[in-house]
Amino acid sequence: MMTKNQKLLSWVKEIEALCKPDRVKWCDGSQEEYDGLMAQMVASGAAIKLNEKKRPNSYLFRSHPSDVARVEDRTFIASKTKEEAGANNNWRDPIELRKTLTELFDGSMRGRTLYVIPFVMGPLGSPFSIVGVEITDSPYVVVNMRIMTRMGTAALDMLGEDGDFIPCLHSVGAPLQPGEEDVAWPCAPIEQKYIAHFPEDLSIWSYGSGYGGNALLGKKCLALRIASLKARDEGWLAEHMLILGLTDPKGRKTWLTAAFPSACGKTNLAMLVPTLPGYKVETVGDDIAWLRRGKDGSLRAVNPEAGFFGVAPGTSYQSNPNAMYTIEKNTIFTNVALTDDGDVWWEGIGSPAPDHLIDWHGNDWAPGADHPAAHPNSRFTVAAAQCPAISPEWENPDGVPISAILLGGRRPRVVPLVVEGRDWAHGIFLGSIMGSEITAAAISDKIGQVRRDPFAMLPFTGYRLSAYLKHWLEMEGRIDKDKLPHFFHVNWFRRGEDGKFLWPGFGDNVRVLEWAAKRVHGEIDANDSALGYLPAPGDINIDGLGEVNMEELLTLKKDEWLAEAESIRAYYDKMGEVPQKLYDLLDDMVARLKK
Numbered sequence: 001m002m003t004k005n006q007k008l009l010s011w012v013k014e015i016e017a018l019c020k021p022d023r024v025k026w027c028d029g030s031q032e033e034y035d036g037l038m039a040q041m042v043a044s045g046a047a048i049k050l051n052e053k054k055r056p057n058s059y060l061f062r063s064h065p066s067d068v069a070r071v072e073d074r075t076f077i078a079s080k081t082k083e084e085a086g087a088n089n090n091w092r093d094p095i096e097l098r099k100t101l102t103e104l105f106d107g108s109m110r111g112r113t114l115y116v117i118p119f120v121m122g123p124l125g126s127p128f129s130i131v132g133v134e135i136t137d138s139p140y141v142v143v144n145m146r147i148m149t150r151m152g153t154a155a156l157d158m159l160g161e162d163g164d165f166i167p168c169l170h171s172v173g174a175p176l177q178p179g180e181e182d183v184a185w186p187c188a189p190i191e192q193k194y195i196a197h198f199p200e201d202l203s204i205w206s207y208g209s210g211y212g213g214n215a216l217l218g219k220k221c222l223a224l225r226i227a228s229l230k231a232r233d234e235g236w237l238a239e240h241m242l243i244l245g246l247t248d249p250k251g252r253k254t255w256l257t258a259a260f261p262s263a264c265g266k267t268n269l270a271m272l273v274p275t276l277p278g279y280k281v282e283t284v285g286d287d288i289a290w291l292r293r294g295k296d297g298s299l300r301a302v303n304p305e306a307g308f309f310g311v312a313p314g315t316s317y318q319s320n321p322n323a324m325y326t327i328e329k330n331t332i333f334t335n336v337a338l339t340d341d342g343d344v345w346w347e348g349i350g351s352p353a354p355d356h357l358i359d360w361h362g363n364d365w366a367p368g369a370d371h372p373a374a375h376p377n378s379r380f381t382v383a384a385a386q387c388p389a390i391s392p393e394w395e396n397p398d399g400v401p402i403s404a405i406l407l408g409g410r411r412p413r414v415v416p417l418v419v420e421g422r423d424w425a426h427g428i429f430l431g432s433i434m435g436s437e438i439t440a441a442a443i444s445d446k447i448g449q450v451r452r453d454p455f456a457m458l459p460f461t462g463y464r465l466s467a468y469l470k471h472w473l474e475m476e477g478r479i480d481k482d483k484l485p486h487f488f489h490v491n492w493f494r495r496g497e498d499g500k501f502l503w504p505g506f507g508d509n510v511r512v513l514e515w516a517a518k519r520v521h522g523e524i525d526a527n528d529s530a531l532g533y534l535p536a537p538g539d540i541n542i543d544g545l546g547e548v549n550m551e552e553l554l555t556l557k558k559d560e561w562l563a564e565a566e567s568i569r570a571y572y573d574k575m576g577e578v579p580q581k582l583y584d585l586l587d588d589m590v591a592r593l594k595k
């Protein structure tokens with residue numbers, strides 16, 4: 001046995017007795033183990049090895065067509081009371097849910113191997129870090145967890161004999177009868193999928209899905225939903241935010257985080273290649289930030305993950321060159337298309353579709369087909385260390401000091417390109433009113449509509465949103481006054497009357513980051529408006545961009561914002577128990593609009 005940790009040993013025994021696997025394997029996280037599992041999955045037909053010359057040490061997986069994304073409708077917070085989970089979560093009674101799941105897990109691993117995956121979220125040895133142990137019957141999960149977390153022996157070392165861990169139980173929910181042949185992507189039907197979180201004992205039980213956030217339990221389940229509960233109780237923040245460092249031409253560095261809802265370009269911004277001369281962006285993380293007071297009194301951030309689980313479609317050498325360099329080797333692809341020469345292709349990769357592909361269903365595909373060759377939520381899994389823009393600070397155990405927090409969504413109208421919050425509380429107000437268009441990353445019948453998504457945490461807060469906003473307000477008291485980050489609400493997605501984007505986005509977003517950094521360092525004035533501080537005309541550098549309608553991008557329209565205020569008030573009322581401070585700031589915004 002690889003550990004003397006009694007809690008872990010007895011938990012594994014208990015789960016083995018429940019799930020009744022044919023074998024148990026403790027994962028050490030080694031390259032040999034990874035290669036062996038990949039060879040086994042290639043041999044069984046679950047994985048395809050890509051052309052070694054074109055995409056060294058890389059593999060393609062195709063999921064079952066019913067198992068292609070996070071399933072919010074089947075994600076549950078089983079807190080003691082429904083009130084604690086809030087309207088933002090699907091609540092189930094913890095005793096009943098545990099009973100339902102115990103019945104499902106009973107014998108669920110028959111014919112399969114039970115893998116024990118010890119893992120660490122956060123840099124090894126960091127006071128920020130949390131140990132988890134995932135038990136799974138999916139070798140696909142094992143190889144992905146090896147990339148996305150610090151996994152295996154190193155995690156057991158950090159756990160030690162007496163250390164505590166978050167137990168994460170996962171099964172694809174497809175036991176095999178004796179002699180029954182396995183399928184390439186085993187999973188359970190939708191109504192049997194459960195992504196369950198138990199706040200009382202901080203445990204995760206996920207059944208029936210093998211995909212992404214449903215199955216790689218260190219990511220959304222642990223690092224956001226469970227971590228948000230721990231963070232509330234321990235006085236820190238677990239956030240759906242990228243982390244990056246911006247260096248200006250004088251060599252001054254500004255560290256910032258940015259919260260955007262799923263599929264709004266966090267990975268692109270995290271690895272941005274600036275179009276302004278002399279600027280440099282370095283990446284610390286592309287999806288999750290854990291933030292807490294550091295010894296120096298500032299708000300410090302670490303990325304709990306070790307890899308990127310990025311959306312493939314739309315990723316190209318033009319939109320995100322650093323991501324393309326990162327995935328040139330040692331990458332797992334899921335649900336992208338396969339070229340005839342054994343490489344990968346997806347819509348928006350930057351080259352026209354070849355005459356023939358094998359699509360994500362595994363069928364022949366040709367341009368003009370009635371469906372995309374790659375699934376819109378197809379993914380790459382790759383080590384963060386391979387990113388050319390990765391920061392030398394990305395594994396700093398004390399994190400990086402954050403002086404700006406960006407918030408944003410996909411808003412074609414109404415919301416300006418950038419506006420700065422007046423202070424911490426006003427920043428929380430801006431975070432509370434975020435909204436975005438619904439996309440394919442989450443299964444829903446509401447694609448295209450705008451949904452409010454405070455701090456992009458709607459699907460990821462393990463408790464009620466109003467209490468989460470209160471926690472954010474209270475965090476102000478934990479940070480030194482002169483080190484409080486500035487908040488900026490940004491919107492790269494505003495469209496003109498012709499329906500075209502008004503702002504070029506991608507590498508040109510550095511122009512907004514430049515303005516934000518200048519504001520942080522007190523170098524530039526701004527215009528106070530009903531919504532906060534707006535850039536003065538000409539203060540955002542648009543040199544070389546050709547015609548950009550900054551007037552349209554930066555003007556608040558009174559009628560639109562009065563209507564927006566009504567919708568925010570209705571949203572607050574529906575949420576219930578929203579802190580009075582946020583209502584006061586809403587009233588203040590309306591009063592300023594009416595002046």
Ligand code: O2Y
Binds near residue numbers: 070
């Ligand atoms: O669909 C999934 O399972 C993946 S969702 C995801 C993956 C990486 C980063 N963010 C997200 C998200 O939904 O926010």
Ligand code: MN
Binds near residue numbers: 261262287
């Ligand atoms: Mn995300």
